[in-house]
Amino acid sequence: MLSVISKLVAVIRRQIGVPIILSVVDLENHTRQDQPSVGQEARIPFTQEVAVILLEQGLRLGVDYIAIDLNFEDRNIRRPLSEKGRSKVIAHYYDGRPPTCGWLQPDRLALYNRAKSFNFDIVRLVQTAKSSKDNDDIKIFWEKTAALPKPHIPLIAYNSGSIGVETLELNKIFSPVTHSVLTRTRTPTASRLTSEEALRKLFDKAIFQPLHFYISGAMVSYSLSPAMHGAAYKVCGMPHDYTINQTSSVEAFLRLANEPNFGGSATNQPLRMDIVPHLSAVSYHAHAIGSVNTVVPLRALPSSTAHSLALQATEPKRSGPCVALYGDNTDWIGIMTSIRRNGSPRNAVQPSKTTGLIIGAGGMARSAIYALLRLGCRKIFIFNRTLANAIAVAEHFNAWAGQLRFELPIVTVLRSRDEPWPAGLRPPTLIVSCLPAHSVGNLPVPSFEMPEQWLQSPTGGVVMELAYRHTETLLVKQIRDLRARTGQAWVIVDFLDVLPEQGIAQFELMTGRRAPRRAMREAVIEAVRDDPPGGFKV
Ligand SMILES: NC(=O)c1ccc[n+]([C@@H]2O[C@H](COP(=O)([O-])OP(=O)(O)OC[C@H]3O[C@@H](n4cnc5c(N)ncnc54)[C@H](OP(=O)(O)O)[C@@H]3O)[C@@H](O)[C@H]2O)c1
The missing domain is CATH 3.20.20.70 (Aldolase class I)
Structure with missing residues (x-):
């Protein structure tokens, strides 16, 4: 027995x-x-x-x-x-x-x-x-x-x-x-x-009320979040809805967020950073990252007071007057979980030796740096098209790490693609690309190819391509080719791995309930089933 x-x-x-x-x-x-x-x-x-x-x-x-x-x-x-x-x-x-x-x-x-x-x-x-x-x-x-x-x-x-x-x-x-x-x-x-x-039955008896959830941002029309969260509501028996709120206006977002039936919103650019000054509180992680991907309302009690943040975070959500907005970031959870799941024991993170490389300097790049830090990586390099943005991100994290008495610098800028990998350091085994794979504005589609001198890890590592609804980017093809030529054990991870993981954490934050993990993963796979092989066209 x-x-x-x-x-x-x-x-x-x-x-x-x-x-x-x-x-x-x-x-x-x-x-x-x-x-x-x-x-x-x-x-x-x-x-x-x-x-x-x-x-x-x-x-x-x-x-x-x-x-x-x-x-x-x-x-x-x-x-x-x-x-x-x-x-x-x-x-x-x-x-x-x-x-x-x-x-x-x-x-x-x-x-x-x-x-x-x-x-x-x-x-x-x-x-x-x-x-x-x-x-x-x-x-x-x-x-x-x-x-x-x-x-x-x-x-x-x-x-x-x-x-x-x-x-x-x-x-x-x-x-x-x-x-x-x-x-x-x-x-x-x-x-x-x-x-x-x-x-x-609890919803039928009006003990809980149906709420409206959103993904808000300037370019969110192609988001998979409505399908992913909608599937989760169905499995759980929640009559909520989750829709696209295409806006870059902070004022419009705040109007929506103050509605009594607003349940919460995922945020995309430019709101990830622009909304932060309008939030009454952000989580420890969001503060460290400097951007939020989730905003939830804090409700007033009939006595005009409010429960503590800790209680509000875990209890089932209700409609009612909003006293304040709270921001969190779950992107880093998706990135960290996916790297952990795909990393090999040979490349286990050693704080004194492991190095990481981040491409891009936007909101996702910040989340990726935080995820690597949480995994124990203490030597992170960043490369971005606009040098000043990479410097700003590195300064942000070095200032944050300085307060925690980390050995500095933890984030160092690579100024050009021609730079050799820094002498005396192991080549990166954790690489995260945080560039879009679609055109932004009237500009051409980004086509980033990694300099070969940054890809010298004899034990390979994890390459994460975060481009949304694109699994066959130039970088992915390059790594596949490198793997075939050199036998280096690179594992390629794409957005299909990361998106549900961050969405699962987001669902739990927004609803106060455990997420139906499998249903959410399957909904994402189903939603991209008919995407063209070259990636979704925005
Ligand atoms: N898998 C997921 O769950 C998930 C979730 C959200 C987003 N994403 C993906 O991650 C991407 C980045 O998101 P984000 O929030 O970090 O966006 P963001 O804040 O707008 O940052 C975009 C970054 O891409 C760079 N970039 C844009 N166009 C470029 C080009 N033509 N060539 C080179 N670099 C270029 C920008 O460089 P500059 O600083 O020079 O402008 C910036 O560093 C999104 O586009 C999306 O595809 C994935």
Whole structure:
């Protein structure tokens, strides 16, 4: 059984990546009518000692949560609690045959207080609903616990069974849900909703309101973000919309952002930088980068005050008066995650030796520099068509790094394509090109070819081409050719890798909910399926 737990934890982490709650239940007391029964031979006789051994296995594996039955003897509660490490522990209580008005009995509050006395992180109380009165009673119980002296521990409380299903919708944290695959393959059950159905019901009851999201900037008509975020809303059961807001006017953007149903906007040039002075706060990362790619509203409470930034960042978003705008940047997350995923152990970042090269000096170049810094690279070079812009970016990051007492300079400008790679330093193994692949204004399409003397890494590295909706740029062809000629192990990463990663982080920031990662990646792939081989024409 211990190895079964280890295997399942590994599978969930690898395939799904969701937080894991390990509960050990006595099937004799817990099997619901809609659950398949387990063969007698597969059963291990349930004892508290066996349960504790299994929970300890979960703790060794570092699962996110374990649940301990509040009916256990004190010593069987204390033992796993004392070994919990970083895992959180839920105090669990289930009553399958509750008395009439079970939630109003004094023992329910006593259970909550028992969980508190053991210093549990969360308490979960569940009972089978016998009548709809139980659904009214639980609301009284929620109010009673809220009125208890502080500190409170987070409470999960709901009724199970088909009558109790509406309490699953109203319970605020960790309501159990089923998966649509399970509802198709098993006997449908009226006692469990999918997470999509549960969220949809909250919107139907106007507990949450549909919001409008945008991508705003001067040239955003070809953006894939509406398709990517739209797919995510559909999977999650959110009736939001995400549209293109083609503008370079800060005033027009601010008018839109102050609408009560504005949910947030991705920002593209020129708003990435122009909007910053109009934001009340920016994240640590956006401040370091000096540009934002996401703006979200901060809401006022009925009392005309506002929740803390930390709380606003994690809670589900609602409509209402906007008290301020908050900016963040998720581009660096997309770049960092994609480099990490594609880097080889041979080129593992060593702060004293690894060098990086950034082409371009716009908003994406800034995000790329920050991503390399976060990966541990401390020697970054930048080349750009307009020297003054490259110098400004290098000065920005060197000033920022100076405050953090980094060894300077961390960003150095390469002034011309003819410059040799700086003597005494390893050639770059992390290269990010941040140039458009479409024409800007009336100018010709950028056609950047990397000087060969900057491509001498014998172990290759990662070349990231960020050009939007273009996978066959001159640089990509050049690296492919170099790889064929020299055998250097260059890995080419394009925008299809980076865009969903930054979008996933952006979705979570904008909605306060976990992103459906696979749906977002697939939506991007689907949206570019019919792009011409030479790249999308703007
Ligand atoms: N994958 C993604 O998720 C994603 C997201 C956003 C953007 N992007 C891509 O990244 C590109 C850059 O975005 P950004 O926000 O950094 O734009 P930006 O701030 O406007 O910067 C553009 C950069 O490209 C340079 N450039 C423009 N035209 C050039 C040309 N003809 N020859 C040489 N250099 C040229 C500019 O040089 P100067 O300083 O000399 O003007 C500047 O350094 C976008 O165009 C888009 O293709 C990708």
